[in-house]
Amino acid sequence: DTEVTQTPKHLVMGMTNKKSLKCEQHMGHRAMYWYKQKAKKPPELMFVYSYEKLSINESVPSRFSPECPNSSLLNLHLHALQPEDSALYLCASSLGTSGASSGTQYFGPGTRLLVL
Amino acid sequence: GQQVMQIPQYQHVQEGEDFTTYCNSSTTLSNIQWYKQRPGGHPVFLIQLVKSGEVKKQKRLTFQFGEAKKNSSLHITATQTTDVGTYFCAPRRQAGTALIFGKGTTLSVSS
Numbered sequence: 001d002t003e004v005t006q007t008p009k010h011l012v013m014g015m016t017n018k019k020s021l022k023c024e025q026h027m028g029h030r031a032m033y034w035y036k037q038k039a040k041k042p043p044e045l046m047f048v049y050s051y052e053k054l055s056i057n058e059s060v061p062s063r064f065s066p067e068c069p070n071s072s073l074l075n076l077h078l079h080a081l082q083p084e085d086s087a088l089y090l091c092a093s094s095l096g097t098s099g100a101s102s103g104t105q106y107f108g109p110g111t112r113l114l115v116l
Numbered sequence: 117g118q119q120v121m122q123i124p125q126y127q128h129v130q131e132g133e134d135f136t137t138y139c140n141s142s143t144t145l146s147n148i149q150w151y152k153q154r155p156g157g158h159p160v161f162l163i164q165l166v167k168s169g170e171v172k173k174q175k176r177l178t179f180q181f182g183e184a185k186k187n188s189s190l191h192i193t194a195t196q197t198t199d200v201g202t203y204f205c206a207p208r209r210q211a212g213t214a215l216i217f218g219k220g221t222t223l224s225v226s227s
Contacts, residue, residue, distance in 0.1 A: 033214075042204055042217035043159060056214055090158055103149065103208065105215065107158040 003027075004108035006091050012114045015081060021111045023074040023091030032074040033105065034066060035090040043090055049074060050096070081115045088112050119143075122205055122218030129225055135192040137221035139205030146211045148188045150179060153220070154201040162190075162203075195225050 004025045013019050023032065031050050035043035048056035049068040063085075065077040074091055092105040119142040129135050139148065147166040151159040163172055165181035165188060172179045178191045188207075192199055202222045206215040 040222075042220050045214050045216075048214055103147065103215070104161050104164060105149075105159075106161065109158050 004091055004093055004106050006089075006108035006111050008111055009109065010112045010114075012116065013078065013081065014116055015083070017081075018077070018079045020078065021076040021089055021091075021113075023076075023093075023108055024072055025093040025106070025108075026072055027093065027106065028071075029093035029095055029106070030071060031094045031096050032068065033092040033094075034064075034074070034076050035092065035107075037088040037090055037110070047076075078113075081113075083115050086113055086115045120205070120207055120216060120218045122221055124221055125219065126222050127224070129195050129223070131197060131225050131227045132194050135195050135199070135223055136189055137203050137205075137223075138187065138189050139207065139218050140187045141207055141209075143186070143209060145185050145207045145209055146213075147208050148181060149206040149208070149215060150188075150190055151204045151206060151217075152201050153204065157201070159204060192223075195223070197225050197227055199223060200225050 007022045033048050034046040036046055037043045045058050046060045047066045052068045052071055063080050067075040088110045090110045091108040094105045121140045123138050127135055149164045150162040152162055153159045163179045168185050169183045170181040176193045180189045188205055190203055202220040204220045205218040208215055
């Protein structure tokens with residue numbers, strides 16, 4: 001299984017809603033990532049989990065709250081988002097975060113989020 | 117901070133023509149990866165380059181890493197409509213640090 005799955009595929013939420021994005025991989029990868037991608041822009045790194053511990057937080061607003069319940073799952077909890085947070089949210093995983101052979105990132109299909 | 121420039125931003129070619137995108141860094145890199153994202157899709161890993169002067173080929177795609185490990189290129193020979201998409205370079209300044217994606221080159225191909 002070389003797949004990263006993400007649910008939901010699409011999400012529309014109001015600014016007062018609370019929602020969660022889910023990501024799952026069964027490749028035995030120990031590093032998982034959240035990226036945000038706006039239209040016609042490159043993916044922007046938000047968070048990195050390494051061995052289920054948060055290792056990188058790229059100064060993301062607290063209305064985004066990541067969670068890594070186990071080595072296969074990664075969640076992104078959303079609360080009080082703004083319309084400018086509308087984007088494609090991509091999850092990725094890799095074997096690890098260091099070493100030339102561990103760096104290949106496998107991306108999920110993403111969740112297209114619209115905040116009204 | 118690390119400055120990465122990817123050019124051109126857009127490129128349109130006729131099917132059968134060649135295409136090249138360049139990625140330039142202001143600092144020496146540990147390694148560099150290349151990804152392709154089809155319209156409406158997600159980034160898909162293509163290759164990783166680690167060694168100075170490294171050249172790797174995948175069918176019609178040729179990837180190069182500069183001798184100084186500051187620049188890289190992706191060349192596609194005889195483009196096909198299936199090559200359409202955005203090609204991102206993703207350099208890593210030091211081993212163990214996160215990838216930083218370039219702005220990407222969007223390729224369109226007309227038949």
